[in-house]
Amino acid sequence: MKSISIGLLGLGTVGTGVVKIIKNHQDQLMHQVGCPVEIKKILVQNVHKKRPVEIDPNILTSNADDILFDQDIDVVIEVMGGINATKDYLITALRQGKHVVTANKDLMALHGSELLTVASEYGCDLFYEASVGGGIPILRGLVDGLASDRITQLMGIVNGTTNYILTKMTNEGRSYDEVLKEAQELGFAEADPTSDVEGLDAARKMTILATLGFSMHIDLDDVQVRGISNVTEEDIKYGKKLGYTMKLIGYAHREGEKVEASVAPTFLSNNHPLASVQNEYNAVYVYGEAVGETMFYGPGAGSLPTASAVVSDLVAVIKNLRIGVNGKSAVTPQYPKRLKEDSEKYSKYFLRIHVQDEVGVFAEITTIFAKHGVSFEEILQLPIKKNETSEIVLVTHQASLTSYEQILQELYDLQAVKKVKSTYRVVRK
Amino acid sequence: MKSISIGLLGLGTVGTGVVKIIKNHQDQLMHQVGCPVEIKKILVQNVHKKRPVEIDPNILTSNADDILFDQDIDVVIEVMGGINATKDYLITALRQGKHVVTANKDLMALHGSELLTVASEYGCDLFYEASVGGGIPILRGLVDGLASDRITQLMGIVNGTTNYILTKMTNEGRSYDEVLKEAQELGFAEADPTSDVEGLDAARKMTILATLGFSMHIDLDDVQVRGISNVTEEDIKYGKKLGYTMKLIGYAHREGEKVEASVAPTFLSNNHPLASVQNEYNAVYVYGEAVGETMFYGPGAGSLPTASAVVSDLVAVIKNLRIGVNGKSAVTPQYPKRLKEDSEKYSKYFLRIHVQDEVGVFAEITTIFAKHGVSFEEILQLPIKKNETSEIVLVTHQASLTSYEQILQELYDLQAVKKVKSTYRVVRK
Numbered sequence: 001m002k003s004i005s006i007g008l009l010g011l012g013t014v015g016t017g018v019v020k021i022i023k024n025h026q027d028q029l030m031h032q033v034g035c036p037v038e039i040k041k042i043l044v045q046n047v048h049k050k051r052p053v054e055i056d057p058n059i060l061t062s063n064a065d066d067i068l069f070d071q072d073i074d075v076v077i078e079v080m081g082g083i084n085a086t087k088d089y090l091i092t093a094l095r096q097g098k099h100v101v102t103a104n105k106d107l108m109a110l111h112g113s114e115l116l117t118v119a120s121e122y123g124c125d126l127f128y129e130a131s132v133g134g135g136i137p138i139l140r141g142l143v144d145g146l147a148s149d150r151i152t153q154l155m156g157i158v159n160g161t162t163n164y165i166l167t168k169m170t171n172e173g174r175s176y177d178e179v180l181k182e183a184q185e186l187g188f189a190e191a192d193p194t195s196d197v198e199g200l201d202a203a204r205k206m207t208i209l210a211t212l213g214f215s216m217h218i219d220l221d222d223v224q225v226r227g228i229s230n231v232t233e234e235d236i237k238y239g240k241k242l243g244y245t246m247k248l249i250g251y252a253h254r255e256g257e258k259v260e261a262s263v264a265p266t267f268l269s270n271n272h273p274l275a276s277v278q279n280e281y282n283a284v285y286v287y288g289e290a291v292g293e294t295m296f297y298g299p300g301a302g303s304l305p306t307a308s309a310v311v312s313d314l315v316a317v318i319k320n321l322r323i324g325v326n327g328k329s330a331v332t333p334q335y336p337k338r339l340k341e342d343s344e345k346y347s348k349y350f351l352r353i354h355v356q357d358e359v360g361v362f363a364e365i366t367t368i369f370a371k372h373g374v375s376f377e378e379i380l381q382l383p384i385k386k387n388e389t390s391e392i393v394l395v396t397h398q399a400s401l402t403s404y405e406q407i408l409q410e411l412y413d414l415q416a417v418k419k420v421k422s423t424y425r426v427v428r429k
Numbered sequence: 430m431k432s433i434s435i436g437l438l439g440l441g442t443v444g445t446g447v448v449k450i451i452k453n454h455q456d457q458l459m460h461q462v463g464c465p466v467e468i469k470k471i472l473v474q475n476v477h478k479k480r481p482v483e484i485d486p487n488i489l490t491s492n493a494d495d496i497l498f499d500q501d502i503d504v505v506i507e508v509m510g511g512i513n514a515t516k517d518y519l520i521t522a523l524r525q526g527k528h529v530v531t532a533n534k535d536l537m538a539l540h541g542s543e544l545l546t547v548a549s550e551y552g553c554d555l556f557y558e559a560s561v562g563g564g565i566p567i568l569r570g571l572v573d574g575l576a577s578d579r580i581t582q583l584m585g586i587v588n589g590t591t592n593y594i595l596t597k598m599t600n601e602g603r604s605y606d607e608v609l610k611e612a613q614e615l616g617f618a619e620a621d622p623t624s625d626v627e628g629l630d631a632a633r634k635m636t637i638l639a640t641l642g643f644s645m646h647i648d649l650d651d652v653q654v655r656g657i658s659n660v661t662e663e664d665i666k667y668g669k670k671l672g673y674t675m676k677l678i679g680y681a682h683r684e685g686e687k688v689e690a691s692v693a694p695t696f697l698s699n700n701h702p703l704a705s706v707q708n709e710y711n712a713v714y715v716y717g718e719a720v721g722e723t724m725f726y727g728p729g730a731g732s733l734p735t736a737s738a739v740v741s742d743l744v745a746v747i748k749n750l751r752i753g754v755n756g757k758s759a760v761t762p763q764y765p766k767r768l769k770e771d772s773e774k775y776s777k778y779f780l781r782i783h784v785q786d787e788v789g790v791f792a793e794i795t796t797i798f799a800k801h802g803v804s805f806e807e808i809l810q811l812p813i814k815k816n817e818t819s820e821i822v823l824v825t826h827q828a829s830l831t832s833y834e835q836i837l838q839e840l841y842d843l844q845a846v847k848k849v850k851s852t853y854r855v856v857r858k
């Protein structure tokens with residue numbers, strides 16, 4: 001029985017996990033795909049470096065061509081990361097008729113469409129389940145499980161670092177800076193955490209999810225992004241008082257033929273299924289017209305969960321290989337891209353402002369909202385002892401983004417408003 | 430372009446949902462499967478009954494043979510329920526080379542293995558995603574998404590009626606009888622609720638899940654079942670005090686080559702992902718050695734969610750049809766069945782007993798536990814004013830079922846123990 005040969009690009013923690021799973025699950029893999037699976041070559045930077053897993057040194061190479069042009073290699077697994085050079089490798093692999101499994105969300109968010117087109121041209125599979133949500137089989141869930149439905153909403157906690165930070169801030173009442181520092185010491189956050197805390201990582205994943213979920217090609221630039229670095233422990237405390245939990249939410253919504261996508265710190269009502277997702281866990285909430293609410297929960301990262309998703313994709317590729325149907329499973333976007341205008345994006349908002357503690361100020365403020373047709377769900381007015389200042393915390397009913405931005409501008413311009421402390425999107429179940 | 434012809438067995442609420450989805454999603458379906466999809470015949474009891482959906486009366490029939498022996502029908506969708514007659518229909522359909530999609534958990538739990546064998550012999554697909562968890566794509570999640578992993582634990586809230594009842598009892602402090610009556614009036618519970626409240630429905634679903642998850646043929650009789658009809662509001666109150674939420678949990682665990690499966694009311698620690706699953710929602714928690722914890726959440730029943738799962742299966746069948754690979758996706762169990770002995774089944778337990786309020790009684794009780802090597806995680810002793818009775822509530826550390834049953838027997842036999850009020854399995858995260 002012919003065995004399937006794998007070329008592995010990269011041998012970091014995920015790559016090592018892939019090697020371990022394929023080694024330790026050889027019987028199970030045989031049972032699933034009906035033939036042996038063998039890693040034939042591994043691309044590394046330094047072939048002499050000591051590795052935490054036992055590997056025949058003869059299969060290591062520092063020359064990508066040894067894999068990309070090896071006629072015996074059926075499937076290339078890419079777990080090296082990076083964008084431009086990696087993209088070239090994968091395009092070469094596909095043109096050589098090799099199927100590709102990748103865990104690279106940055107690459108897929110930026111060049112997924114192009115890579116999928118090349119794969120389709122050359123009759124190859126290109127699977128990327130591990131690029132979103134680590135071990136959560138969310139992409140298959142979107143493509144297969146909800147195939148018959150019309151998905152109108154996707155909400156995701158898709159970045160473990162920020163969820164860890166917000167969970168600690170919420171449960172322990174600590175500041176962003178303090179928790180971030182601790183997270184860095186514990187290895188839950190990178191030395192340069194920008195891509196995580198400013199929401200870019202989450203935006204990349206939402207690009208991939210929205211493209212699949214809405215069957216419409218969404219670009220990274222279409223996703224409005226705001227990170228968590230300005231979230232304060234006071235904001236979270238006020239939210240708690242009102243029954244909300246703060247999460248960094250990737251939000252994608254379809255109405256009629258138009259969609260919107262964003263990433264922003266968001267207050268979720270405590271009964272929302274995403275509100276109880278804690279620490280470094282990820283979850284994606286999907287609303288379909290027929291199925292209603294579903295949610296997929298699991299570890300969003302980690303070398304073994306990600307490696308497990310990579311091997312699941314590998315199993316799918318090999319099953320397709322054995323029945324000769326590779327390159328047919330990709331679903332090209334059905335709809336042309338149509339984005340909502342700001343005037344078509346509706347949300348509730350939390351707003352916290354400091355105002356002069358004088359007669360008539362509250363009326364001035366509420367008049368601005370009324371003028372734009374926006375009413376309130378909840379209002380809290382609290383005296384602050386110093387400087388004759390009052391704090392006003394309010395939650396609006398639905399407002400269009402256009403109206404809300406005009407309201408904010410008019411509030412800034414109001415003499416009595418000393419400071420707009422913070423504002424967040426609010427999602428209630 | 431040849432269209433795919435469907436024969437529908439049954440036109441109740443799920444069947445009506447299937448008709449609606451296929452009608453309203455014709456474009457989307459075309460895009461997914463590349464050809465038109467048409468319902469050619471529908472089996473009903475009464476062809477003259479008024480229907481809540483517009484249907485050409487000429488496609489209704491009360492004779493199953495009109496569908497089973499129609500050479501043009503490619504796929505039979507079974508949403509009529511029932512066991513013996515339905516099984517005969519499906520076997521006939523498979524032998525006639527028709528692919529089958531069913532939402533019938535009772536049938537699959539009892540005769541799934543036989544039906545899958547017939548399907549495989551005749552090269553037909555037999556898909557049954559809708560039989561477990563309504564709209565949650567959990568079966569695909571088990572087979573595909575976690576293909577590369579070794580699943581060691583499955584825990585499910587897989588019955589909406591009991592979860593609704595327990596949620597109401599927990600949130601509103603009301604009694605089982607009162608909440609059940611209300612649920613019946615609201616249509617959330619059947620007039621005869623036995624199959625739901627006594628855990629049989631959940632056991633059937635766990636049979637299907639454990640068979641797939643462990644790749645081992647598990648029979649309904651292998652699942653130990655206990656329902657919720659003896660759960661009291663006091664029990665729930667004590668659980669709350671200790672940080673636990675009461676849920677009807679289907680539990681399947683694998684250790685080495687042996688498995689156990691049960692359905693029982695269980696105290697979950699509040700931080701367990703399943704603890705926050707409320708009302709009629711279902712969720713399945715899966716622990717895999719590589720991926721760690723994942724959870725699938727969604728509506729466990731309902732005509733549209735179930736119909737949506739049925740149509741997802743239909744899409745999968747048609748994709749297979751178009752590339753000519755039907756009958757190859759079923760994974761036959763890899764391992765022979767090996768069940769744990771009671772002495773190999775470990776759990777923590779909650780126990781509430783009434784004892785005589787006398788010196789030395791507590792020592793007598795703890796001596797019994799100590800003799801069997803079982804220690805305590807928490808103990809609460811509360812005086813009860815009348816009859817010189819004390820109430821003792823305790824949570825044990827891990828104990829084997831054998832030890833625990835012996836302990837219970839010795840407690841029953843103890844003069845000072847007036848009553849064993851209740852005992853439940855405890856699962857902490």
